Amino acid sequence: MAAQHRGGAPVGYVAELGPVEAGAVLYLRLWCDGPEAQTQVWNDFVTALGHERGRSALKSFETLCDLCVQHGRRPLMRHHVTCKCFGADESCFANFVGYASEGEREDALLIATTIVRPDMAPALVGAAQDFGLALRRMAVKANQPIVRSTTLH
Numbered sequence: 001m002a003a004q005h006r007g008g009a010p011v012g013y014v015a016e017l018g019p020v021e022a023g024a025v026l027y028l029r030l031w032c033d034g035p036e037a038q039t040q041v042w043n044d045f046v047t048a049l050g051h052e053r054g055r056s057a058l059k060s061f062e063t064l065c066d067l068c069v070q071h072g073r074r075p076l077m078r079h080h081v082t083c084k085c086f087g088a089d090e091s092c093f094a095n096f097v098g099y100a101s102e103g104e105r106e107d108a109l110l111i112a113t114t115i116v117r118p119d120m121a122p123a124l125v126g127a128a129q130d131f132g133l134a135l136r137r138m139a140v141k142a143n144q145p146i147v148r149s150t151t152l153h
Contacts, residue, residue: 006077022094067116096111100131
């Protein structure tokens with residue numbers, strides 16, 4: 001039973017994530033929470049990015065989620081939308097989107113192969129890159145610093 005939920009094992013707190021990674025976790029949770037929450041995703045994108053860019057971001061995110069569902073190795077485990085911690089699968093997803101948004105295609109591709117079938121990984125990276133860039137624009141607009149640090153402790 002524990003192995004079935006390994007992807008949901010808590011590994012950190014959302015507050016510890018950068019804006020792109022935290023956004024990836026939040027929007028994944030919202031999207032999977034149903035139509036009402038999906039409307040909130042749309043509203044956030046349009047409010048932050050405008051109608052045209054918001055629609056583009058939503059399309060990329062929809063593609064990303066559809067590919068994960070249709071071609072995923074297994075369902076991604078998620079915590080509740082309001083949960084302060086995040087699980088292993090959410091961490092993987094957040095890092096994947098973060099790498100893709102930074103143009104780190106090889107690292108993003110490597111992580112993508114753990115999420116979906118290898119033949120679908122390049123398409124997943126493309127969608128994640130577009131979505132991640134939208135999250136970066138949203139963070140910049142909200143004056144959230146996007147800092148890339150290699151210092152761990």
